[in-house]
Amino acid sequence: MHALPIDPAVVDECRALAAQVADRVQGFIGAHTTVSIERTVLRSFGVDGVDGEGVPLVNRCVERYRQSGALNRGIAAIVGLLLRRSPQLSIQEAAEELAFGSSLPEGDALLSALDAERDEIAQILRAPTEQAMAKIDDARAQRIAAWQRLGLGPDRAKPEGDVIRPGGGPPLKYVIVATGNIYDDADQARAAAQVGADVIAVIRSTAQSLIDYVPYGATTEGYGGTWATQENFRIVRRALDEEQEKLGRYLQQTNYSSGLCMPEIAYLGAVERLDMLLNDAMYGILFRDINPKRTLCDQYFSRRVIARAGMIINTGEDNYLTTADAVEKAHTVLASQFINEAFAFRAGLKEEQMGLGHAFEIDKALPDSFVLELSQALLVRQLFPKHPIKWMPATKHKTGDIFWSHRVDGLFDLVGVMTGQTIELLGMMTEAIHTPLLHDRFAAIKGADYVFTAAKSLGKELRFDPDGLVVRRARQVLDDACAMLRKVAQEGLFAAIAAGEFADVKRPEQGGRGLDGVIARHPSYQNPILAVLEGRSA
Numbered sequence: 001m002h003a004l005p006i007d008p009a010v011v012d013e014c015r016a017l018a019a020q021v022a023d024r025v026q027g028f029i030g031a032h033t034t035v036s037i038e039r040t041v042l043r044s045f046g047v048d049g050v051d052g053e054g055v056p057l058v059n060r061c062v063e064r065y066r067q068s069g070a071l072n073r074g075i076a077a078i079v080g081l082l083l084r085r086s087p088q089l090s091i092q093e094a095a096e097e098l099a100f101g102s103s104l105p106e107g108d109a110l111l112s113a114l115d116a117e118r119d120e121i122a123q124i125l126r127a128p129t130e131q132a133m134a135k136i137d138d139a140r141a142q143r144i145a146a147w148q149r150l151g152l153g154p155d156r157a158k159p160e161g162d163v164i165r166p167g168g169g170p171p172l173k174y175v176i177v178a179t180g181n182i183y184d185d186a187d188q189a190r191a192a193a194q195v196g197a198d199v200i201a202v203i204r205s206t207a208q209s210l211i212d213y214v215p216y217g218a219t220t221e222g223y224g225g226t227w228a229t230q231e232n233f234r235i236v237r238r239a240l241d242e243e244q245e246k247l248g249r250y251l252q253q254t255n256y257s258s259g260l261c262m263p264e265i266a267y268l269g270a271v272e273r274l275d276m277l278l279n280d281a282m283y284g285i286l287f288r289d290i291n292p293k294r295t296l297c298d299q300y301f302s303r304r305v306i307a308r309a310g311m312i313i314n315t316g317e318d319n320y321l322t323t324a325d326a327v328e329k330a331h332t333v334l335a336s337q338f339i340n341e342a343f344a345f346r347a348g349l350k351e352e353q354m355g356l357g358h359a360f361e362i363d364k365a366l367p368d369s370f371v372l373e374l375s376q377a378l379l380v381r382q383l384f385p386k387h388p389i390k391w392m393p394a395t396k397h398k399t400g401d402i403f404w405s406h407r408v409d410g411l412f413d414l415v416g417v418m419t420g421q422t423i424e425l426l427g428m429m430t431e432a433i434h435t436p437l438l439h440d441r442f443a444a445i446k447g448a449d450y451v452f453t454a455a456k457s458l459g460k461e462l463r464f465d466p467d468g469l470v471v472r473r474a475r476q477v478l479d480d481a482c483a484m485l486r487k488v489a490q491e492g493l494f495a496a497i498a499a500g501e502f503a504d505v506k507r508p509e510q511g512g513r514g515l516d517g518v519i520a521r522h523p524s525y526q527n528p529i530l531a532v533l534e535g536r537s538a
Contacts, residue, residue, distance in 0.1 A: 004378060004379060004470070004471055004474050005466050006382070006471075006474055006478055007475075007478075010478055010479065011383060011478070013482055013485075014334075014335075014478070014481060014482050014485055015338060015341075017338075017482070017485035018335075018338035018339045018341065018485060019342050021488050021493050022339065022342035022343050022345075023346075025296055025343075028296070028297075029297050029300045031521055032293070032519060032520055032521060033072075033074065033297070033518075033527065034263075034297050034298055034301075034514075034518050034519065035062050035063070035212070035517035035519075036262060036263050036264055036298055036517065037297065037298065037301045038062045038071060038074065038075040039056075039059060039061075039261075039263075040264045040267050040529070041076050041529050041530075042058040042061060042075055042079070042095060043267055043268070044129075044132035044135075044529050045091045045131075046128070046131070046132075047061070047091060047092060047095040048092065049216070050216045051099070054216065055213065056214060057099055058095070058264075059212075059213050060099035060100070061075060065078055065098070066517070068106065068110070070110050070111060070114065071519050072520060072521055072522040072525060073114045073115075073522050073524050073526065074521075074525045074526040076125055076526050076528055076529070077118070077121050077524070077525070077526040078098060078104070078110075079095070079098065079125070080121035080122070080124045080125045080526070081104065081110075081114055081117060081121055082094045082097060084117060084120055084121060084124055085104070118526065122528065125526070125528045126528070129532060132529055133529075133532055136267075136270045136271060136308050136309050137308070139271050139272070139309065140162070140309050142273060143273045143310075144162045144310065146241070146250055147162075147250040149250075150244055150245075150248060150250040151249055151250060152172070152198060152249065152252065153169055153170075153249065154169070154170070154198075154249075155168070155169045156248075156249055157169055161352075162310045163310070163312070163350065163352035163388070164312065164352065164388045164423075165352065166381075166387065166420060166422045170456065171391065171420075171421045171422060171423065171424035171448075171452065172198040172422065172423050173196060173197050173198045173424060173426055173445055173448055173449075174197070174199040174200075174201065174254070174424060175192045175197045175199070175200060175425070175426055175445065176200075176201045176202070176203050176425070176436070177192065177200060177202055177203070178203035178224065178225040178436075180205065180220075180222035180225065180226055181219075181221070181222070182202075182219055182220065182226050182232045182235050183218075183220065185202050185226050185232075186235055186236050186238075186239035187239075188438065189202070189236055189239055189240060189243075190240075190242075190243045191438055192445070193243050193244070193247060193251050194243070195441075195442050196445045197251075198249075198251070198252060199251075199252040199253075199254055199275070199423065200251060200252070200253055201276075201278075202226055202254070204225045204226070205219075205222035205224060205225045205227045205228075206223045206224035208225075208227060208256075208259065209256070209258050209259025209260065209261075209284060209290070210259060210260065210290075210513060211259075211261075212260040212261065212514065213261065214228070214229060214230070214264050214265065214268070215228075216230075216231075217229060217231045218231045218235060219232060224435075228255050228256060228265055228268075229268075230268045230271075230272060233253075233255065233268060233272035233274060234272050237253055237274070240253055252275035252276060253274045253275055253276075254277065254278070254314070255269055255274055255278070257269060257279040257302050257306070257313075258278055258279060258280060258288075258316075259284055260290060260294070260513065260517070262279070262295075262299060262302045263301045263302040263305065265277070265302070266279065266301075266303075266305040266306050266309075269311065270305050270306065270308070270309035275311060275312065276313070276314055276355065276423075277302075277313060277314070278314045278315075278316065279299065279302055279303065279306060279313040279314065279315070280299070280313075280314075280316035280340065280357075281295070281296065281299050281315070281336075281339065281343045282336065282339075282497065282502060283315075283316035285497060286320075286497070286502055286503050286505045286507060287316075287319055287503070289512045289513060290513050290514050291510075291511065291512035291513060291518070292494055292497055292507060292509055293494075293509065293515060293518050294512075294513075294514035294517055295514075296343075296493075297518060299343065299347075300347050301530060303343070303344060303348070304347050304348055304530065304533040304534065305533065306353070307348035307349045307533070308533055312352075312353050312354075312388055312423075313353060313354060314355040314423070315336075315337070315340045315354070315356050315390070316357055317336045317358055318333075318358055318361070318390075320332055320502060321333065321359055322361065322396050323503045323504055323505060324504040326359075326361040326362040327362055327363075327366070329503075329504070330477045330480075331480030331481040331483075331484055332481075332501070332502055332503065333359075333376075334379070334380070334383075334477055334478065334481035335485050336502060337356045337358070337383075337384070338481070338485060339485075339493070340354070340356060341354055341384070341387075348535075351384070351386040352386055353388075354384070354387045354388070355387065355423055356380070356384055356387050356389055356390065357390045357392060358376065358380050358389070358390075358391065358392065359391070359392035359395075360373050360391070360392065360394045360408075360411075360415065360427075361392075361394060361395070361396050363397055364394070364397050364408060368469060370411055370415070371469050371470060372469075373412075373415055374418065374419065374470060375469070375470040375473040375477075376473070376474075377391065377415050377418075377419040377421065378470070378474065379474040379478065381419045381421065383478075388422035389422050390423045391412075391415075391416050391421035391422075391424045391425070392425050393409060393412050393425055393427030393428075393431070394409070394427060395431055395432075398432040400432055402429040403429075405427070405428075405431060406429040406443065406447065408427065409428070409429065409447060412427050413426075413448045413451035414451050414455055416452075417451060417452045417455050417459070418455060418458050418462070419459060420459060424448070426441075426444040426445060426448050428440050428441065429443060429444070484501065487501070494509040
């Protein structure tokens with residue numbers, strides 16, 4: 001599709017303002033850690049399992065030293081000190097001792113030892129850090145090798161390097177499964193792939209983002225979805241591995257790296273060969289009332305892991321339009337996309353890993369609603385040309401009329417293929433009634449295939465009147481987004497969130513869940529995993 005005539009100077013200003021917003025927060029991020037970051041360090045070292053009460057061992061270790069006041073030196077330093085004192089221990093044994101034993105001194109004696117022996121501890125941690133990076137790198141290599149061999153999507157596209165390139169074909173068909181039982185999810189994932197799905201997402205069980213631990217093992221009960229666990233990731237990946245060999249095309253797997261365990265889920269997804277993770281800078285703050293400071297620290301570390309693993313993030317701007325009007329507040333989506341991009345750059349992500357989100361959520365009863373949706377979709381695609389944009393279906397204005405709903409989804413598919421969206425979560429005609437059944441998903445895939453084929457080249461044929469509605473709307477949204485970014489840059493992101501600038505939801509800087517899990521780093525703080533992820537020596 002031919003480019004919209006918008007002012008590049010305004011686009012440049014938006015990016016510069018978003019960079020200012022992110023830089024102000026980055027100073028805070030660089031001076032703090034969180035309990036979830038520290039638990040991820042232990043997981044990276046290979047610590048696994050739960051105690052007799054089902055509490056993950058990583059939680060036991062981190063919580064003990066959070067309460068003692070030593071976590072500001074980093075859990076890695078505490079592990080390293082124990083290994084220095086007891087070199088015969090494995091990492092797993094050391095974690096069990098940290099959780100329940102008494103080998104290390106306590107109080108000021110522990111802090112003094114951590115400070116005095118810092119260099120020796122760093123040396124001890126080099127080998128486990130190298131092993132941790134190797135696990136991520138090996139999983140990435142396996143994933144890309146399978147993709148390179150089989151190709152992705154109906155045209156069997158091969159990765160350029162290890163990423164999706166926008167514009168290489170019709171949108172990837174992304175569908176969800178959400179039975180609550182991981183084994184049923186695996187079967188439904190196979191069924192979706194058999195009828196043409198390219199990306200399979202397992203919806204997380206309701207409110208998992210609010211619990212400050214990762215459940216353990218395979219799970220067969222969940223409300224509104226299935227628990228995100230390492231074993232559950234493994235089960236679905238195994239099913240997709242088997243199915244993709246039968247189908248002769250690579251199948252991508254998705255889950256949710258958000259909430260209070262965002263960094264841990266990112267790591268588990270990385271080593272279990274997931275391809276995409278829903279990972280947003282502000283979603284947990286706005287829609288789950290997780291403390292802003294906690295969320296923004298966790299998103300940075302999680303994105304460092306995702307960058308290393310070569311996965312794609314899906315951001316959550318589509319959710320803004322479920323609580324705010326999609327016409328009046330369209331610019332908030334665009335402003336957030338610029339901010340999400342700025343944070344992602346600072347975490348080492350490439351543009352090709354940033355699946356920025358937006359949605360088809362304008363009230364369908366409005367005159368020219370389709371034209372306005374087309375304008376927004378084209379604007380987003382044009383502003384982020386290298387990004388694998390994530391395009392979301394209508395949900396807010398769906399009803400129990402499945403025939404009307406299916407017609408809406410057809411128009412959504414049409415905009416998706418016309419504007420070159422990269423990843424399209426297919427709309428379901430039963431969206432307002434229940435979690436999709438197998439046939440609902442089949443109908444969605446069949447309908448999308450028809451539209452993607454019938455309108456394959458339509459976008460290349462269209463040019464828009466410079467004074468027409470599509471162009472005027474795009475310019476208005478861009479100008480409004482720029483004005484909003486000026487305001488956010490002036491007052492700061494924390495203040496803007498507290499004022500309800502995004503999604504009409506107000507979240508105070510000191511409020512929400514998880515603030516007690518944010519810890520200021522001591523000058524002796526050690527985190528060799530983060531150091532390597534940032535490109536520094538451990």
